[in-house]
Amino acid sequence: MTGDLLIRSVRPWPNALDEPVVDVLCRDGLVAESGPGLAAPEGVPVVDGRGGVLLPAFVDSHAHLDSTRLGLPFRSHSAGTGLAELIDNDRRNWRSAEKSVAERATHTLGRTIAAGATHVRSHAQVDVDSGLEKLEGVLAARQAHADRAHVQVVAFPQVGILREKGTAELLDAALRAGADLVGGLDPAGYDRDPVRHLDVVFGLAEKHQVGVDVHLHDEGSLGAFTIELICERVAALGMQGQVTVSHAFALSSVDSERQRELVDLLAEHDVAVTTVSPGAREPLPIRQLRWAGVRLGLGQDGIRDYWSPYGSGDMLERAWQLAHRNGFRQDALVEMCVDIATRGGAAVLGTTLGLTEGAPADLVVVPGDTVTAAVMDRAPRTLVVHAGRVVAVEGELV
Amino acid sequence: MTGDLLIRSVRPWPNALDEPVVDVLCRDGLVAESGPGLAAPEGVPVVDGRGGVLLPAFVDSHAHLDSTRLGLPFRSHSAGTGLAELIDNDRRNWRSAEKSVAERATHTLGRTIAAGATHVRSHAQVDVDSGLEKLEGVLAARQAHADRAHVQVVAFPQVGILREKGTAELLDAALRAGADLVGGLDPAGYDRDPVRHLDVVFGLAEKHQVGVDVHLHDEGSLGAFTIELICERVAALGMQGQVTVSHAFALSSVDSERQRELVDLLAEHDVAVTTVSPGAREPLPIRQLRWAGVRLGLGQDGIRDYWSPYGSGDMLERAWQLAHRNGFRQDALVEMCVDIATRGGAAVLGTTLGLTEGAPADLVVVPGDTVTAAVMDRAPRTLVVHAGRVVAVEGELV
Numbered sequence: 001m002t003g004d005l006l007i008r009s010v011r012p013w014p015n016a017l018d019e020p021v022v023d024v025l026c027r028d029g030l031v032a033e034s035g036p037g038l039a040a041p042e043g044v045p046v047v048d049g050r051g052g053v054l055l056p057a058f059v060d061s062h063a064h065l066d067s068t069r070l071g072l073p074f075r076s077h078s079a080g081t082g083l084a085e086l087i088d089n090d091r092r093n094w095r096s097a098e099k100s101v102a103e104r105a106t107h108t109l110g111r112t113i114a115a116g117a118t119h120v121r122s123h124a125q126v127d128v129d130s131g132l133e134k135l136e137g138v139l140a141a142r143q144a145h146a147d148r149a150h151v152q153v154v155a156f157p158q159v160g161i162l163r164e165k166g167t168a169e170l171l172d173a174a175l176r177a178g179a180d181l182v183g184g185l186d187p188a189g190y191d192r193d194p195v196r197h198l199d200v201v202f203g204l205a206e207k208h209q210v211g212v213d214v215h216l217h218d219e220g221s222l223g224a225f226t227i228e229l230i231c232e233r234v235a236a237l238g239m240q241g242q243v244t245v246s247h248a249f250a251l252s253s254v255d256s257e258r259q260r261e262l263v264d265l266l267a268e269h270d271v272a273v274t275t276v277s278p279g280a281r282e283p284l285p286i287r288q289l290r291w292a293g294v295r296l297g298l299g300q301d302g303i304r305d306y307w308s309p310y311g312s313g314d315m316l317e318r319a320w321q322l323a324h325r326n327g328f329r330q331d332a333l334v335e336m337c338v339d340i341a342t343r344g345g346a347a348v349l350g351t352t353l354g355l356t357e358g359a360p361a362d363l364v365v366v367p368g369d370t371v372t373a374a375v376m377d378r379a380p381r382t383l384v385v386h387a388g389r390v391v392a393v394e395g396e397l398v
Numbered sequence: 399m400t401g402d403l404l405i406r407s408v409r410p411w412p413n414a415l416d417e418p419v420v421d422v423l424c425r426d427g428l429v430a431e432s433g434p435g436l437a438a439p440e441g442v443p444v445v446d447g448r449g450g451v452l453l454p455a456f457v458d459s460h461a462h463l464d465s466t467r468l469g470l471p472f473r474s475h476s477a478g479t480g481l482a483e484l485i486d487n488d489r490r491n492w493r494s495a496e497k498s499v500a501e502r503a504t505h506t507l508g509r510t511i512a513a514g515a516t517h518v519r520s521h522a523q524v525d526v527d528s529g530l531e532k533l534e535g536v537l538a539a540r541q542a543h544a545d546r547a548h549v550q551v552v553a554f555p556q557v558g559i560l561r562e563k564g565t566a567e568l569l570d571a572a573l574r575a576g577a578d579l580v581g582g583l584d585p586a587g588y589d590r591d592p593v594r595h596l597d598v599v600f601g602l603a604e605k606h607q608v609g610v611d612v613h614l615h616d617e618g619s620l621g622a623f624t625i626e627l628i629c630e631r632v633a634a635l636g637m638q639g640q641v642t643v644s645h646a647f648a649l650s651s652v653d654s655e656r657q658r659e660l661v662d663l664l665a666e667h668d669v670a671v672t673t674v675s676p677g678a679r680e681p682l683p684i685r686q687l688r689w690a691g692v693r694l695g696l697g698q699d700g701i702r703d704y705w706s707p708y709g710s711g712d713m714l715e716r717a718w719q720l721a722h723r724n725g726f727r728q729d730a731l732v733e734m735c736v737d738i739a740t741r742g743g744a745a746v747l748g749t750t751l752g753l754t755e756g757a758p759a760d761l762v763v764v765p766g767d768t769v770t771a772a773v774m775d776r777a778p779r780t781l782v783v784h785a786g787r788v789v790a791v792e793g794e795l796v
Contacts, residue, residue, distance in 0.1 A: 074771035077727045280725025283678075308727055309774050321722070327678025329475045329706055373472035376707050 001147055002029025003389035005361065006040045010049035012355045013335075013371050021051050026361035029387035033357065047390055049365040052382045053374045055338065056353035057362035058117035058315035059345025062246050062274040062299025065105035065122040065141055066134035070304040070313060072098050077309055083190060083217065087159055090306040091129055101137025106144045108303050109151070111313030114397050116364035118149045118386040119349055121213070121274075121299070123156035123183055126174045128164045135174050148391040152349055154213045156183035160191035161200050168200045175208040184214035187229070188222050194229055202233045211242040211350070213274075216250065223250025227262055231269045240270040244348055246299075248273050251289075252282040259285055267292040272348040276301035277322040286326070286340065297345035298322055298337075315341050316366065320375050331372040338371055361388035399545055400427025401787035403759065404438045408447035410753045411733075411769050419449050424759035427785035431755065445788055447763040450780045451772045453736065454751035455760035456515035456713035457743025460644050460672040460697025463503035463520040463539055464532035468702040468711060470496050475707050481588060481615065485557055488704040489527055499535025504542045506701050507549070509711030512795050514762035516547045516784040517747055519611070519672075519697070521554035521581055524572045526562045533572050546789040550747055552611045554581035558589035559598050566598050573606040582612035585627070586620050592627055600631045609640040609748070611672075614648065621648025625660055629667045638668040642746055644697075646671050649687075650680040657683055665690040670746040674699035675720040684724070684738065695743035696720055696735075713739050714764065718773050729770040736769055759786035 005026040011019055012034060023038040024031060040046050067090060069075065079089035097104060105122075112120060124135040135155060142151040155174035161167045161184070171182055182204045187197035198214075205212045214230060216223055227250060234243050251262055251273070263285065266273065272295035275284050289296045300318055303311030319341040323334045346353040353362055365383040368374025380395030390398055403424040409417060410432060421436040422429065438444050465488060467473065477487035495502060503520075510518060522533040533553060540549040553572035559565045559582070569580060580602045585595035596612075603610045612628060614621055625648060632641050649660055649671070661683065664671065670693035673682050687694045698716055701709030717739040721732045744751040751760055763781040766772025778793030788796055 074767035074774075076729045076768070076770065079727070278725070279722035280681075304774065309729075309732070309770055310722060310727075312774075324677035324708060324719070325723070327676070329477070329708075331474045331707075334707070369472035370474070372474065372707055376472075376702065376710075 001389070002387040004028065004041070004044040005385060005388050005390065006038060006044050006046045007049050007054070007363070007365070007383065007385070008046060009051050010054035010365055011051065012054040015053060015370065024054065024363070026385070026388040029361050031355060031357055031359045031361050047383055050367070050382055052365040052367045053371055054355060055364050055366060055371070056342040056346070056355060056359070057119065057364050057384065057386065058115070058341050059119040059297060059349060059353065060112055060117045060300050060315050061121050061297030061345035061348045062276055062301060063112070063120055063122040064302045064305065064307070065108055065138050066101050066124045067094065067305035067307060068104050068108040068303045069097060070108045070111060070311070072104070079306065083186070086307055093306050094130070101134050102140035105138050105141035108313055109141045109145050109149065110397050112300070112315070113145060113148045113384060114381070114392040114395055115314040115316065116366070116381045116384050117315045118362045118384065118391065119346060119351065120149055121152040121154065121349055123154045123213070124179065125158040126155045126167070126170050127157065127159040128166050128170065129159070131170060132174055132177055135177060135179060139178050147389070148386050148397065152180045153178065154181040154183040155179035156215070157185055160185055161197050162191050162193055171204055175204060175210060181211040181213050182208070184212065186216060186218050187214070188226055189218040194226055198229055198233055202237060205239065206237055211244070212239070213244040213246055215246045217247050219249045219253035221254065223248070224254055224258060224262055226250070227265065231265050231271060234269040234271055241350070244272040244274055246274045247276070248284060249281060251284050259288070263288050263292045263294060266294045270295070272297065274299050274348055275322070277318065277325050279325065283326050290336070295344065295347040296340055297348035298341040314378070316375065316378050320378060323375060331370065334372040334375050338375060362386050399787070400785040402426065402439070402442040403783060403786050403788065404436060404442050404444045405447050405452070405761070405763070405781065405783070406444060407449050408452035408763055409449065410452040413451060413768065422452065424783070424786040427759050429753060429755055429757045429759050445781060448765070448780055450763040450765045451769055452753060453762050453764065453769070454740040454744070454753060454757070455517065455762050455782065455784065456513070456739050457517040457695060457747060457751070458510055458515045458698050458713050459519050459695030459743035459746045460674055460699060461510070461518055461520040462700045462703065462705070463506055463536050464499050464522045465492065465703035465705060466502050466506040466701045467495060468506045468509060468709070470502070477704065481584070484705055491704050492528070499532050500538035503536050503539035506711055507539045507543050507547065508795050510698070510713070511543060511546045511782060512779070512790040512793055513712040513714065514764070514779045514782050515713045516760045516782065516789065517744060517749065518547055519550040519552065519747055521552045521611070522577065523556040524553045524565070524568045525555065525557040526564050526568065527557070529568060530572055530575055533575060533577060537576050545787070546784050546795065550578045551576065552579040552581040553577035554613070555583055558583055559595050560589050560591055569602055573602060573608060579609040579611050580606070582610065584614060584616050585612070586624055587616035592624055596627055596631055600635060603637065604635055609642070610637070611642040611644055613644045615645050617647045617651035619652065621646070622652055622656060622660055624648070625663065629663050629669060632667040632669055639748070642670040642672055644672045645674070646682060647679060649682050657686070661686050661690045661692060664692045668693070670695065672697050672746055673720070675716065675723050677723065681724050688734070693742065693745040694738055695746035696739040712776070714773065714776050718776060721773060729768065732770040732773050736773060760784050
């Protein structure tokens with residue numbers, strides 16, 4: 001469902017405080033025209049941007065909506081360290097939540113949209129413990145917000161594929177049930193057999209003609225080897241542009257020559273990368289990735305769940321984190337982080353966002369003197385627009 | 399000026415969501431009593447904590463109030479990288495601010511107090527370009543908020559002491575004019591003569607009987623050597639408990655054996671450390687420092703100035719940064735960060751904060767299920783209390 005809309009008084013990125021504000025007209029869900037003092041065509045709703053900065057809407061390219069506890073009473077983090085312990089901890093606890101997966105995912109997706117993200121790629125855990133229950137919860141959240149955001153769902157083998165019999169069949173069922181992509185998880189370091197793991201993942205991708213998004217925490221040469229295995233399969237199946245490596249810690253844990261090789265390999269095979277900008281990990285070489293033309297998106301990861309107490313639904317805050325963690329002070333670098341959180345993520349999801357004529361009218365208005373000032377202040381969003389329709393005002397859904 | 403106050407309905411740290419709320423009575427600026435349903439003594443003002451978490455007030459143990467532009471129109475970061483370039487950039491620009499140092503420092507100190515910090519140690523740049531003008535601005539801000547917060551001011555040679563003739567004399571004048579401590583800056587790496595630099599600093603400290611707070615960005619063995627030089631002077635002058643090393647990047651850029659030696663050396667000489675938890679630097683070994691008994695405080699550093707666009711005045715946000723940057727997920731570790739931002743900083747400033755009977759009634763009430771939840775949410779502070787008097791409500795000064 002697309003709409004018409006006239007947004008008055010915004011300063012489209014790039015902008016400066018002393019530049020005059022303009023109006024932006026959206027028609028049939030697309031940006032149609034912008035300029036000072038546009039006349040409102042008859043019947044077109046008019047909203048006030050109050051002089052805020054106009055950005056393309058945010059894209060959360062890596063979320064876990066199925067595990068979120070945002071808005072529920074806080075629970076102390078009860079896991080030890082390490083992936084296996086985190087996985088087990090979630091299994092012990094997730095069924096005891098006060099609300100269903102669907103209710104929790106719907107709430108957090110709503111908070112994410114209210115903070116300006118209208119495109120989200122969420123992983124949904126598929127395993128023999130939860131079956132398709134988590135997937136169905138995320139699909140229900142997507143349906144609940146169908147008019148407010150575009151959501152891609154990844155059938156994600158959070159517990160590996162090979163460790164528990166029946167997981168591959170469940171992934172297959174998940175793809176029949178509405179998942180848009182098939183996921184993977186540390187094919188070597190966690191699932192212990194990178195070739196067989198990736199063969200299952202890419203086999204399902206080929207069977208269902210869907211994209212792939214692999215969680216890759218493995219560092220150093222093991223993670224680098226896995227990136228090579230992924231790229232070999234992309235080449236063999238002609239899946240350029242349809243595969244994402246999430247986290248990709250290998251890129252920041254090899255020497256700079258190997259890093260360059262891997263970045264070039266990803267670019268050559270048009271394999272995208274997403275980061276959640278974790279606090280304690282070495283940052284990805286984001287400038288190198290962008291210079292090489294690798295599509296790079298930002299995501300929230302888990303949001304207040306059994307994995308981590310962090311996360312708020314706010315992708316502008318996550319862009320701040322990315323800038324802060326990298327020590328970026330110059331406006332151009334801070335704005336690069338916003339670009340990763342908007343257009344970069346859109347490219348990962350296979351779509352295009354922007355502010356020019358013909359771009360989807362997926363927009364966010366943020367108070368702030370400039371884009372960088374808006375990142376520093378992180379004020380509630382004045383307006384969030386999806387497909388030419390206002391979906392949130394002043395940080396609250398409409 | 400101290401006061402009496404009854405704070406109703408708070409959950410003093412440690413606490414849990416399901417624990418009953420209590421009331422806290424403050425008398426003559428001290429915590430006097432706490433318990434459920436306390437009667438209000440006649441004439442004692444009563445305020446409502448609305449069931450929030452009660453913490454000792456925050457302590458910003460490392461601020462630069464003289465350079466802040468918070469609340470003014472945003473200016474793009476115009477400096478290159480490196481300390482020298484940042485120093486020059488500030489010199490080129492600081493006089494062009496729309497408001498005076500005093501007005502800017504007063505505004506940002508107000509925002510800091512409204513966010514819950516009632517103790518602040520601010521550096522004030524003293525150099526041949528600005529003379530005592532920046533110091534006087536910070537002293538004016540201290541005076542403006544004298545009833546709301548306790549502020550220590552460091553006469554800080556931001557441009558070094560030896561590079562420009564007359565700086566040592568200006569530091570001397572600053573200490574006569576009301577500065578509480580004497581500062582230093584990278585005695586080796588920046589000022590190029592660690593012994594002579596530190597001799598000036600400790601000479602002034604001895605002459606004026608004040609404490610010392612040295613900025614030390616120098617990494618590795620050079621920074622480690624400087625820490626040794628500082629500790630030698632502490633021992634020679636009997637200045638245990640009166641000296642702080644700020645930043646102390648050396649601690650996280652030497653091997654673990656050397657790190658242990660340095661931590662022990664700091665503990666032995668009761669030299670405090672402050673960190674601002676920078677995003678792109680290796681975190682300090684904060685657990686090792688605390689285990690060894692080194693007083694460790696957290697600070698905001700520059701707040702939206704020519705040095706950096708980051709900073710908001712909010713020490714709870716800074717505590718979040720410290721936890722996030724360290725990858726802390728467990729409540730005990732997140733709470734340790736809050737402890738550094740409250741009691742830890744108080745110890746650096748030579749005072750004691752707490753919640754028990756007889757502690758100064760410098761308190762903050764934050765909405766949140768638990769302390770960790772409050773860190774994650776960072777909601778506006780319900781109440782800020784200094785010396786038994788309410789100084790801010792709902793994030794605004796009263």
